Amino acid sequence: NAGVTQTPKFQVLKTGQSMTLQCAQDMNHNSMYWYRQDPGMGLRLIYYSASEGTTDKGEVPNGYNVSRLNKREFSLRLESAAPSQTSVYFCASSEAGPPLGEQYFGPGTRLTVT
């Protein structure tokens, strides 16, 4: 049982380049999330998807887009990377709807934008 998987694990981009972070879960969860974690900060929610076909903004959505491709997959796209987007990105999923239910996290993607 793989849980939540993310690719890639590490990425270096130049300012202005684009890339897509991939996330997949095999737990049949309805809800999926993208967070970023910066030094000295907790996790901040970028976007979430309460169910297949729906996506909503979180606390820090600017500069990002998401796609809920199907129930398993939720991708995060940076159209024009900026140094301020240097961070560790976590994908998560949850079985239960809010406010219940813990989140299961992927291993993270460490992104550096130069």
Place this chain on the structure above:
Amino acid sequence: AQKITQTQPGMFVQEKEAVTLDCTYDTSDQSYGLFWYKQPSSGEMIFLIYQGSYDEQNATEGRYSLNFQKARKSANLVISASQLGDSAMYFCAMRGPRDDKIIFGKGTRLHILP
């Protein structure tokens, strides 16, 4: 606005002692969930314990218990009989009635001394 406050940036505790990590929260919602996650130096996020706002009893999971004081809006994590493997960053989080209200505290770094 929702808010999570963890006032202890770092703690040093002797092995086998009990540890209390503080978390206070602020919300106007009646229904919410409170969570604790552990992040070891390897970087993954591990769910520890959950408390619902309507739960009358404090949650317990093995060596972890959540000291929930609703009137004081506090949700402290208690780790009994600490072990060296407990050294990690610990995050308190809250999930409101909608997932755009998921927020994390800035964390407490716990060091267990042999």
